[in-house]
Amino acid sequence: MSTVQDGRGGDVRDTLAGTHEERLLAVLHARLVARAQDEGLLDVAYRVVDSPVGRVLVAAGDAGVLRVAFEVQGHDAVLDDLAARVSPRVLEGGDRLDPVLRQLDEYFTGSRTSFDVPVDLRLARGLRRDVVEALPRIAYGTTASYTQVAAAVGRPAAVRAVATACALNPVPLLVPCHRVVRSDGSTGRYVGGDEAKRTLLALERTPLVSGAPEA
Structure with missing residues (x-):
């Protein structure tokens, strides 16, 4: 056979x-x-x-x-x-x-601008947690500088620490550390890679699909 x-x-x-x-x-x-x-x-x-x-x-x-x-x-x-x-x-x-x-x-797919699922931030502590908790205030489609985030958490001199906190954010995407950029407007580094950061920022500049939940 x-x-x-x-x-x-x-x-x-x-x-x-x-x-x-x-x-x-x-x-x-x-x-x-x-x-x-x-x-x-x-x-x-x-x-x-x-x-x-x-x-x-x-x-x-x-x-x-x-x-x-x-x-x-x-x-x-x-x-x-x-x-x-x-x-x-x-x-x-x-x-x-x-x-x-x-x-x-x-x-x-461009039909959601914010997340409402529970997030457990136990892996972020101290200043890092303060930074992570502040990041969702940066609205979809906008950016803030590391200096602005440092001021927002009451530590205006801790710009480098803010950058470190963004790099160690345990829940990127859900907590938008990709929206934090350098003071000169350049994107800066990103935990998922520089190209990933550019992709996410470009995605958020694209017109929303009708019916997207607002941030």
């Missing part, structure tokens, strides 16, 4: 079997995550999704979104940090992230 090839020298039956096994593993993993969540054993759920600024990791605990991380930050390193600083009970998947992923998709 002849063997059907899959174009790469492999047996098509092997490919189909592999696909079936992948689906089965996905189903089993989904059940594991759901059970862990139901039994209170899932402290951090995460998913990695595609976006116009590359693959983005989003992680959330019971109190809200803990981390948003770009691929250039190293997703494995981010997960290791979450396991060390929040809980080792970290799993991929689950429905906890559905609302924030939906809102991110709406933002990237």
